Amino acid sequence: MYMRIVDKYYGYPVISHSSDDFNSVFDIQVDSIELPDEEVLLVKTVIELEDREILKLISENKIVFTIHFEESKTCYREIVQFKTLKNEFKIPFGKVRDKIEVCGFLTTTTEIKGFKSDNMHPFYKNMEVNYEPYQIIGFSSSIVIDLVKEEDEIKEPKSIFAIISNKDENSKTYELDWNENRIIIKMPENDFKIYGQLSSRNLLQNQTQEILLAKIVMPVMVEAFNLLKNSIDLYSNLLWFKSIVKTFKDKNINIEKELDKESFDAYKYAQILFDSIYPKALQQVVDLINIREDI
Numbered sequence: 422m423y424m425r426i427v428d429k430y431y432g433y434p435v436i437s438h439s440s441d442d443f444n445s446v447f448d449i450q451v452d453s454i455e456l457p458d459e460e461v462l463l464v465k466t467v468i469e470l471e472d473r474e475i476l477k478l479i480s481e482n483k484i485v486f487t488i489h490f491e492e493s494k495t496c497y498r499e500i501v502q503f504k505t506l507k508n509e510f511k512i513p514f515g516k517v518r519d520k521i522e523v524c525g526f527l528t529t530t531t532e533i534k535g536f537k538s539d540n541m542h543p544f545y546k547n548m549e550v551n552y553e554p555y556q557i558i559g560f561s562s563s564i565v566i567d568l569v570k571e572e573d574e575i576k577e578p579k580s581i582f583a584i585i586s587n588k589d590e591n592s593k594t595y596e597l598d599w600n601e602n603r604i605i606i607k608m609p610e611n612d613f614k615i616y617g618q619l620s621s622r623n624l625l626q627n628q629t630q631e632i633l634l635a636k637i638v639m640p641v642m643v644e645a646f647n648l649l650k651n652s653i654d655l656y657s658n659l660l661w662f663k664s665i666v667k668t669f670k671d672k673n674i675n676i677e678k679e680l681d682k683e684s685f686d687a688y689k690y691a692q693i694l695f696d697s698i699y700p701k702a703l704q705q706v707v708d709l710i711n712i713r714e715d716i
Contacts, residue, residue, distance in 0.1 A: 515603030527559030646687035
């Protein structure tokens with residue numbers, strides 16, 4: 422079940438599609454597109470809001486737009502706040518699976534006294550309207566994004582990873598999350614920008630993909646095998662694990678049996694999974710050096 426935040430009564434005027442407190446519009450339009458190369462869902466939102474007084478308070482940082490994302494199957498929830506009418510958000514594939522519910526809100530950031538608007542119902546004409554900090558004073562209709570995703574298979578090993586930016590400005594190290602359908606690698610913001618630039622070069626011509634896999638993904642894959650060696654039951658229902666099992670099955674290897682062996686070599690099987698990634702990465706380095714020397 423989705424958490425229905427909007428289905429409640431408010432003891433003060435709110436602007437919404439289901440209330441006549443305001444003779445005005447507050448709503449949200451949502452569009453989305455899957456970006457397989459980045460392993461993310463790009464969500465674009467456009468806010469519809471006409472009330473001048475509310476827009477003025479937004480420009481003064483007294484009210485913000487708040488969007489709530491929720492996916493029930495993965496228990497993914499995220500809240501983002503902003504002041505602009507048009508915005509874009511990227512949600513890693515590993516965090517969502519089926520349907521994402523999107524709700525928009527107007528939220529106060531501070532106390533607001535004596536609020537008035539020409540769009541308010543006449544009932545409030547001679548009434549002093551006050552809002553407390555962090556109150557919801559408007560909500561949009563709820564929109565559901567249906568995802569078209571393969572739940573039983575990830576087609577190639579590199580796709581079991583979702584590389585995302587860590588928004589914590591103080592973060593200096595990479596962080597891993599094993600409990601989603603894809604293994605999440607969170608990079609410090611500056612590193613992620615560089616990674617994005619390098620990845621974009623692969624869209625037209627593959628110049629760095631194997632280098633990036635060897636440098637970033639391979640160490641994580643080794644760690645993944647070490648985790649599976651010690652606690653396979655914790656991850657056996659996740660999509661990334663099922664994809665690994667299938668990939669090795671296609672290579673006539675029963676990876677679950679191999680993991681049971683005392684002599685299991687995580688580094689060896691990470692290389693097998695990625696089909697001799699190191700020679701390919703080294704060749705890309707040589708090719709890039711040759712390109713530079715030819716300039």
